[in-house]
Amino acid sequence: MRIFRLPVRIAAVVRKELRELLRRPGAVLSLVLGPLIVMGLFGMGFTGERRPFEMVIVVPPGTEFSRDPAVYQRIAGPSARIMEVTEDLAGPRERLARGEIRMIVVAPADARQQLERGEQATLIVETDELDPIEHGAAMVLAETLSREINSELVTQAAREGRTQLGTVAPTAIKPELVGRPTRAVVQNRAPTQPSMLTYFMPAVLALVLQHLGITLTALSMVRERLSGAIDIYRVSPIGALELLVGKYATYAVLGLAVAFATSFVAANALGIPLRGRADIFAVAVVLLTFASLGVGLLISLVSDSERQAVQLAMLVLLVSVFFSGFVLPVHEFRMPVAAIAYALPVTYGIEVFQQEMLRGEIRDDWMLGVLGAIGAILFALSALRLRGVLRGVA
């Protein structure tokens, strides 16, 4: 009866697959435990707490508004951190441009006159956000501020038993202004106005470049080790450094080509700008690729099969999506889980790409240094290990 042979054959395949899996404990670990550990770390490390907006209040000279930061801190609540109250606008703007603060609220210079003219007094809220989510949060905060100020004014007026707001004659106030004497207008000073597509495109590019670098190197070295091709290198006069430089150069060129093609498509088909200098952007691409290749080499040197190398590369991708700031801001993770983010090249890659492409300059240029340092450390480690492999530690 042929039908009875069916389970025999299926069971044979199951047995074979299981045995293959179990004889590669490293692969099983990375396959099963890897995602579990990522989930666990995510659960433990994610706080969900938004970073308060560092805010400066600009009160024009001669106005009645309070100069006490505590007053504004009480009005703004925990979503903002009042850094100072000042009469000067230029200073805070410079700080905003440097990224030291994230919001400036400018009180209206002629609130009374505006109200007398029957107009709402306008609070100008200045931000410098590329991130559409943060921009949205800034708008909500601005609206909240305006509402709280309105509420404060109305309460104050009621408490004082007046029929007018401040010293404005009652006849001058339009009825609809009694509840909302002020309104907030948000002005985003970022050179590129935030949108999901614009903001995430550089991040996707950084993630793609890191994954490309990791996967290609990890597979290339593992394949050469397992196929025996490494013996060709072992016998030949080539040194570990020459071999590494050759591999790095190849993938750096590939990374640049991918970055160039992606940026070209992004700019021409999707309207995503490269506001910064192309040469600096190229340096950022090379540094991200350099660091990513190091991660790939590390994977290739600890993997005992192509399967494991692929799994580890996918695991790094998973970790990158969760922890690098690609989806959730890095600062919403607590230490030591946040340290994972700071160890990933893509964390810096995303930030640097977004700043160079969308802002036109890299505010946190130290990140380029970190990328270079990660790359250099991994390169040195890989060179040492590869030297051992080539010259017969086996």
Add this chain to the structure above:
Amino acid sequence: MRGAARRFGAVEAVRDVTLEIPRGVICGLVGPSGSGKTTLLRMLTGTLRPTSGELRVLGESPWRFRAHTRERIGYMPQNFVLYPDLTAEENVSFVAALFGMYWFKRRRRVREVLELVGLDDVRGRRASLLSGGMQRRLALAAALVHEPLVLFVDEPTAGLDPILRGRVWTELRRLAEDGRTLLVTTQYVGEAENCDLVALLSGGELLAFATPDELRRHVYGGEILDVRTSADVTADVLAGVPDLRDVKQRGSRRLIVVSGDAAAATPRIVEAVGRTAGTVASIERYDPTFDEVFTILVERHAEQHAA
């Protein structure tokens, strides 16, 4: 090499091997699968560190080969380890470049070496699309491309048909005649015949190291004669003949006789047979096959160990 040994955990893959190979010869490392040939070869190429003992190739320890020395060494691994997605020409050119050969010379040399191994007409074909025999020849071309002085060849004939095996040995002989030194491993014991020197290995130990002729003599303890008679005969008929070291019965009318001097022994054997068992139908020099030599050596080695 002197007292070379290599251990993998509890397994002693190569044990106390001492031998010296002169320049310009083909030295065969011969033995069955698992006898330690490849381990020995890998130690000589510097890809595997010996656990103990001393090895020298071109006057240097393989472990500390300088780049210049590596440029004079060629290695053809047992398995096909070149790149399947590269063409035959690209593979050989890649290896040539690894050995530091400049583009202009490389282009000419790659063509030459592919022609030498008979792959010139498929030089643009991907390595993965070549037959097993072609892949072996491609590997040989890659090992030869930089014109090494010393060539380590691991199982060049494994998996090849007898015609191709013959061609490979012809090519190896030509290289030796060119002044190169070749160390060739083979599990086909019979191929020892093609070597100038033979190191017989079994269980990681060196059983014998000599020329093929010396090995035969060594195994039988002298010159060997194959005696066939016209009537039934036993080994006893030669009992009184002087200078015979051994007489073995091989069938009812055939004797294998070992003598210190075959020329002097021949008339005495004819006379002794004529006295008791009719006449000698033929008497000629006997060349035992290397399978036979190897079997005897292994058995003798086992007996010595047991004793």
